[in-house]
Amino acid sequence: MALVCVVDDQAMMRDSLTATLSAQDHKVVAFDNAQEALTAIRQRAFDVVLTDLRIPGMDGVSLLREMRRLGLDTPVVLMTAFASVQTAVEAMKLGAFDYVQKPFNGEEVAIVIERAVREKQMLRDNEVLRRTIEDMTAERRLIGQATAMKPIIDKIERVAQSTATVLICGESGTGKELIARAIHAASPRAAQPMLAVNCAALSPTLLESELFGHEKGAFTGADRMRKGRFELADGGTLLLDEVSEISPSLQAKLLRVLQEREFERVGSSVTRRVDVRVIATTNRDLREWSAKARFREDLYYRLSVLPVDVPPLRERRDDINALMEHFITRVTEREGKDRPRFSPDATNLLMEYSWPGNVRELQNLCERVCVLEAGRDVTAATIRPLLSGPVKAPASAAERASYRDGSILDDAERDLICRTLQRFAGHREKSARALGIGLRTLGLKLKKWRDEGLFDEGMVRRSGSIPVALSAVSQAVENAEHDLQSV
Numbered sequence: 001m002a003l004v005c006v007v008d009d010q011a012m013m014r015d016s017l018t019a020t021l022s023a024q025d026h027k028v029v030a031f032d033n034a035q036e037a038l039t040a041i042r043q044r045a046f047d048v049v050l051t052d053l054r055i056p057g058m059d060g061v062s063l064l065r066e067m068r069r070l071g072l073d074t075p076v077v078l079m080t081a082f083a084s085v086q087t088a089v090e091a092m093k094l095g096a097f098d099y100v101q102k103p104f105n106g107e108e109v110a111i112v113i114e115r116a117v118r119e120k121q122m123l124r125d126n127e128v129l130r131r132t133i134e135d136m137t138a139e140r141r142l143i144g145q146a147t148a149m150k151p152i153i154d155k156i157e158r159v160a161q162s163t164a165t166v167l168i169c170g171e172s173g174t175g176k177e178l179i180a181r182a183i184h185a186a187s188p189r190a191a192q193p194m195l196a197v198n199c200a201a202l203s204p205t206l207l208e209s210e211l212f213g214h215e216k217g218a219f220t221g222a223d224r225m226r227k228g229r230f231e232l233a234d235g236g237t238l239l240l241d242e243v244s245e246i247s248p249s250l251q252a253k254l255l256r257v258l259q260e261r262e263f264e265r266v267g268s269s270v271t272r273r274v275d276v277r278v279i280a281t282t283n284r285d286l287r288e289w290s291a292k293a294r295f296r297e298d299l300y301y302r303l304s305v306l307p308v309d310v311p312p313l314r315e316r317r318d319d320i321n322a323l324m325e326h327f328i329t330r331v332t333e334r335e336g337k338d339r340p341r342f343s344p345d346a347t348n349l350l351m352e353y354s355w356p357g358n359v360r361e362l363q364n365l366c367e368r369v370c371v372l373e374a375g376r377d378v379t380a381a382t383i384r385p386l387l388s389g390p391v392k393a394p395a396s397a398a399e400r401a402s403y404r405d406g407s408i409l410d411d412a413e414r415d416l417i418c419r420t421l422q423r424f425a426g427h428r429e430k431s432a433r434a435l436g437i438g439l440r441t442l443g444l445k446l447k448k449w450r451d452e453g454l455f456d457e458g459m460v461r462r463s464g465s466i467p468v469a470l471s472a473v474s475q476a477v478e479n480a481e482h483d484l485q486s487v
Contacts, residue, residue, distance in 0.1 A: 320350060
C-alpha cells in the first residue's frame with residue numbers, strides 16, 4: 001500500500017484516479033492545484049506524486065522542478081493529453097519517474113504507481129543498508145542462560161510487541177545494543193529498518209544533523225540536503241546509544257519528537273511527521289542525573305516507559321562458559337586457527353575475575369588468546385597479564401559449586417524462604433507477608449523448587465531442619481558478611 005498524491009484541476013479525473021488507486025489498496029490524497037499539493041508534499045512522506053502536466057498556476061513540470069530544488073526525492077509521474085517529445089524529455093531531465101498520456105486505463109496507471117513505489121523503496125533500502133553497515137560494530141546474537149539473564153530474555157518478548165520507548169540501562173560492555181536489536185527483531189517492525197546513533201561520538205551540532213537531517217546551506221559544509229536518522233527510520237526503530245550524552249538543547253528537541261512525532265531539519269521550517277520506535281541505552285543512572293539537573297526529568301520519563309536493566313557479567317557468571325565458546329568458535333573459524341586449550345586453573349581464574357569491561361572485555365580476551373595461543377595450552381599464568389582489573393581471592397568450594405549448580409543468590413533466597421516458613425510453622429500467608437512478597441509468588445517459587453527436588457514440606461515442619469546444601473550456602477553468606485565487616 002502506498003500513499004499517493006494526485007494533482008489535477010478536473011474533479012472528474014481526481015475522483016476517477018482516487019477510486020482506481022483506492023481499489024489497489026493505495027491511500028490517495030487529491031488536490032486541485034499544485035501549490036497546495038507542494039505544501040502537503042513538504043509535510044508528509046508521500047510515496048508517489050501523480051500530477052497533470054497542465055494545471056492553472058503552477059504546472060506539473062514546475063511542481064517537479066520546485067520539489068527537486070527543495071530536495072524532495074518523491075517519484076513524480078506526469079499525465080497529459082498534450083504529449084510531445086520535447087515535454088517528455090524536459091520532464092525526464094528534471095527527474096520525472098515516468099510519463100503517461102491521457103486517456104489511459106486504470107490498470108496502466110496502477111502499474112506505473114507500483115513501479116515507482118518499488119524504486120523508492122529500493123533507494124531507501126540502499127541508503128538504510130549503507131548506514132546500517134556503518135553502524136555494524138557488534139555481534140547480533142544474544143547469548144545468556146544465567147539466572148540473572150532469564151528475566152531479561154523474557155522481558156524482551158513482552159517489550160517487543162509494544163510501540164512505547166525503551167530505556168536499556170547497564171554498565172559499558174554488557175550487551176545493551178544486542179538487546180535493543182533483539183527487541184527490534186522480535187517486534188512487528190522487524191521488516192522495517194533499524195538505525196543507530198552513537199550520541200557520545202558526535203558534537204551537538206553534528207548530532208542534531210545526524211538525527212534530524214539538514215537542508216543545503218544550513219551550515220558550513222552542508223553542500224547538499226541530507227535526511228536524518230529519524231526520517232530514514234520512519235516505520236522502523238531508532239537506537240540512541242548512550243543517550244545521557246545528549247546536550248541540554250538537543251534534549252528538548254528530542255523530547256518534542258518523542259511527544260509529537262514531528263521535527264524540522266536543520267535549516268528548515270517545514271515540520272515533518274514520522275512513525276519511529278525509539279530505544280535508548282545508557283551506562284548512567286539517569287534518575288540520579290535528572291535529580292541533579294544534568295538530564296531533563298521529563299525526557300527521562302518519556303524514555304523509560306519500558307525500562308530494561310542489564311546485569312553486569314560478574315552477576316551472571318553462568319554465562320561465561322557459553323560466551324567463551326561462542327567467541328572462540330567465531331574467531332578460530334574466521335582466522336583459520338586451532339582452538340586454544342584452557343586448563344582448569346585458567347577457567348577458574350576467569351570465573352573468579354570481576355570483569356569490569358563485561359562481555360566486551362571477555363570477547364577481547366578470547367580473540368587475543370585465540371590469535372596468540374592458537375593450538376596451545378592456556379594456563380592461569382597465561383591469562384593473568386591480559387586481565388585489566390584485580391582478581392578476587394580463590395573461590396570457596398561452596399562458591400565453585402554454585403557456578404555449576406546455579407546462582408548463589410538463588411540458594412540464599414531459597415534458604416531465607418525456608419527459614420521464614422520454619423518460623424511460622426509452614427504458614428504460607430504469614431511467611432509471604434513477612435518476606436514482603438505475594439502469596440502467589442511464594443507458591444510459584446515453592447512449586448518450582450519442589451519440581452527440581454530442592455524442597456519438600458517436611459523441611460519446614462521439622463524443628464531446626466534446613467537442607468544441608470542450604471545450610472552450606474547460609475554459612476558461606478554469613479562468612480562473607482563477617483569478612484566485609486572485618487574490612
